Amino acid sequence: MNTVKGCQRPRIEHRPAPGIKNHANEVAVAAQLCGLLLDEWQEYALQLATQRRSDGQWSAYEVGLEVARQNGKSAIIEARIIWGLFFNKAEKTIVYSAHEFKTAVEIFNRLVGLISSNPRLMRLIAPNGIKQGNNGRGIKLKDGSEVKFLARSGGSARGFSGDLIIFDEAYALKSEQLAAMRPTMAARSITGQPQLWFASSAGMPDSDVLNGMRGRIIDDPQQEPREHTVYQHEHEPKLLWMEWSAHHEMDSADLEARRLANPSLGVRISLEFLDDELRGFLGDPEKGEEAYRREYLGIRPVAAKAAALSLAHFKSLHDPNAEMSDVVALAVDVTPSRDYAVISAAALCPDGRILIEVVDHNVGTDWVTDALKQLKANLNPVRIIINAGDGAAALAPEFKRAGIRVTEISMKQYVQACGQFLDDYKARRLVTRVEQEVLLDAVKIATMRFFGDTLFRWNRKNPLENIAPLVAVTLAVRGLEYKRNRQAREEGIGGVKKKPRRLAIGH
Incomplete structure (x- = not known):
C-alpha cells in the first residue's frame, strides 16, 4: 500500500496583498454539486486565488499555477469555471483557452458532463446554450453569462476578452497573444473585476510569459528554496504564484523531490507509476531524463533556469x-x-x-x-x-x-x-x-x-x-x-x- 503523500503546499508561493475574504468554500461546494470533490491542495490553491480586497476587486489579478502532469490541475480550473459561471454574477464572460484544440474540447466535455449531473444547474442553461462547433465550444446561460472554450493554435488572440480568462498549457502561451488582449482587460478593470489565470506544467526555454512571471519572484536559481516558502514582494501586490516543483539539484528518483512536485502522490499518482515513467523516459532517446524532470518533477530545462544578470x-x-x-x-x-x-x-x-x-x-x-x-x-x-x-x-x-x-x-x-x-x-x-x-x-x-x-x-x-x-x-x-x-x-x-x-x- 502506498502511504507516501504529496506535499499539499507549493514549494514556491508568492502571495498578493492580503484580502479580507475568499470564496474557496463556495467554489468547493459548487464543484461538489456536480460531483467534483477537491483535494486539500486544490482547495488551498482556490483559497489563495479567490481572495477579495475590501473594494470587491480580486487580491490577485494574475494567478499562476504550476504543477506536474496528472495531478488534478484541471479539476481546479473546472471548479473555478462552475462557480464563476453559475454563482459569481460579476463574471459574465469566462474564456478558457488551451494550446491545443483537443485539450479545450476535453475540458469542455468534462464540464458538460459535470453540469449535466445537476438538474438544477441544467435548467439555468439557455435553449441551445451548449454549443459545439469547429470554431470553438461554449456554454451560455439564460441570463447571458457564458464560458467559451478556445484554442490558441495559429497565434490568434481573437476572442480572448472576458472577466475571467484562463490560459491552460501556459508554457506555450505567446507574448503577442497576451499583449493583444491586455487593452480589453484594462477596459474591464474600470467596470468589472477581471482576473487572469495561467495554468501549466513547468515552463520550457521559450516560455516567455510563464518564465517571465516566475522571474518576477525568483531571479536567481541558486536562491530557490528547497521547501515550502512564501514570498510577498511589495512591487508585486497583485501577483499570485503557486509552484509545486522539486529543487533543480534534486535527483530524479528522490522521494522528497516527487512529493514536492506531485501533491496528488498517493491519491492519483503512485510511486510505482513514477518509477515506470522514469525508466521509460530514460530509454527514449527523444525524451530523456530532462523531459521526465520537467513533466513529473516540475524542473525547468537548463536553458531556462538562469537569468542573464543576478x-x-x-x-x-x-x-x-x-x-x-x-x-x-x-x-x-x-x-x-x-x-x-x-x-x-x-x-x-x-x-x-x-x-x-x-x-x-x-x-x-x-x-x-x-x-x-x-x-x-x-x-x-x-x-x-x-x-x-x-x-x-x-x-x-x-x-x-x-x-x-x-x-x-x-x-x-x-x-x-x-x-x-x-x-x-x-x-x-x-x-x-x-x-x-x-x-x-x-x-x-x-x-x-x-x-x-x-x-x-x-x-x-x-x-x-x-x-x-x-x-x-x-x-x-x-x-x-x-x-x-x-x-x-x-x-x-x-x-x-x-x-x-x-x-x-x-x-
Whole structure:
C-alpha cells in the first residue's frame, strides 16, 4: 500500500496583498454539486486565488499555477469555471483557452458532463446554450453569462476578452497573444473585476510569459528554496504564484523531490507509476531524463533556469558615496512599441569604476529631444549613443534638427557593447549611487539572445518586458570606450606605457 503523500503546499508561493475574504468554500461546494470533490491542495490553491480586497476587486489579478502532469490541475480550473459561471454574477464572460484544440474540447466535455449531473444547474442553461462547433465550444446561460472554450493554435488572440480568462498549457502561451488582449482587460478593470489565470506544467526555454512571471519572484536559481516558502514582494501586490516543483539539484528518483512536485502522490499518482515513467523516459532517446524532470518533477530545462544578470549581484554594486568625474556619456533607448523611452548616463569614477544611472524616462517619445538637449547643455557629454538598429534611430533626424550630435552604433558594435557591459558587471567595475526601480526591474527580467557561441544582445523577444533602461546604460557605457582606452594606455594596460612600472615580488 502506498502511504507516501504529496506535499499539499507549493514549494514556491508568492502571495498578493492580503484580502479580507475568499470564496474557496463556495467554489468547493459548487464543484461538489456536480460531483467534483477537491483535494486539500486544490482547495488551498482556490483559497489563495479567490481572495477579495475590501473594494470587491480580486487580491490577485494574475494567478499562476504550476504543477506536474496528472495531478488534478484541471479539476481546479473546472471548479473555478462552475462557480464563476453559475454563482459569481460579476463574471459574465469566462474564456478558457488551451494550446491545443483537443485539450479545450476535453475540458469542455468534462464540464458538460459535470453540469449535466445537476438538474438544477441544467435548467439555468439557455435553449441551445451548449454549443459545439469547429470554431470553438461554449456554454451560455439564460441570463447571458457564458464560458467559451478556445484554442490558441495559429497565434490568434481573437476572442480572448472576458472577466475571467484562463490560459491552460501556459508554457506555450505567446507574448503577442497576451499583449493583444491586455487593452480589453484594462477596459474591464474600470467596470468589472477581471482576473487572469495561467495554468501549466513547468515552463520550457521559450516560455516567455510563464518564465517571465516566475522571474518576477525568483531571479536567481541558486536562491530557490528547497521547501515550502512564501514570498510577498511589495512591487508585486497583485501577483499570485503557486509552484509545486522539486529543487533543480534534486535527483530524479528522490522521494522528497516527487512529493514536492506531485501533491496528488498517493491519491492519483503512485510511486510505482513514477518509477515506470522514469525508466521509460530514460530509454527514449527523444525524451530523456530532462523531459521526465520537467513533466513529473516540475524542473525547468537548463536553458531556462538562469537569468542573464543576478539581481542580488547588481544590488551589491550600489555605493552611495561613489565619486564621478566630468567624463560622462549619454544614451537613448526606445521600446519596440515606441510607448516608452529612457535616457541613461555613464561616468568615469576616479577609482576606475563606471557610474551608471537612468537620468530620465517617460512614456512616449515626444519629450526626448528637449530633455536630451538640456542634459547636453548641463553635462557636456563626450558621446551620445543610440543603436542604429533599434527604436531610438527614428529620432536621429529630430536630434540633428535640434543641434544634438549623436553617435549611431551598428548591430555588431551593440553586440560588443553588451559583452563589454557583462564583463564590467562581473568584474564589479560598475557602480550605482541610487537604487532605481526601473533599472532593477530591467536587470531582473533580462535574458540573452545569442549569435554564435559567445556573442549576444539583450533579448527583446517579449514585448511585455521593458528592458530599455538596461539597454540604455549598456549603450552609455559603450560611449565611454575611447576615454577608457586612453586611460588604460596611460596606466600601461593594453597600450604603450607612459610610465613603466615594476612588479613588486615579496618585499
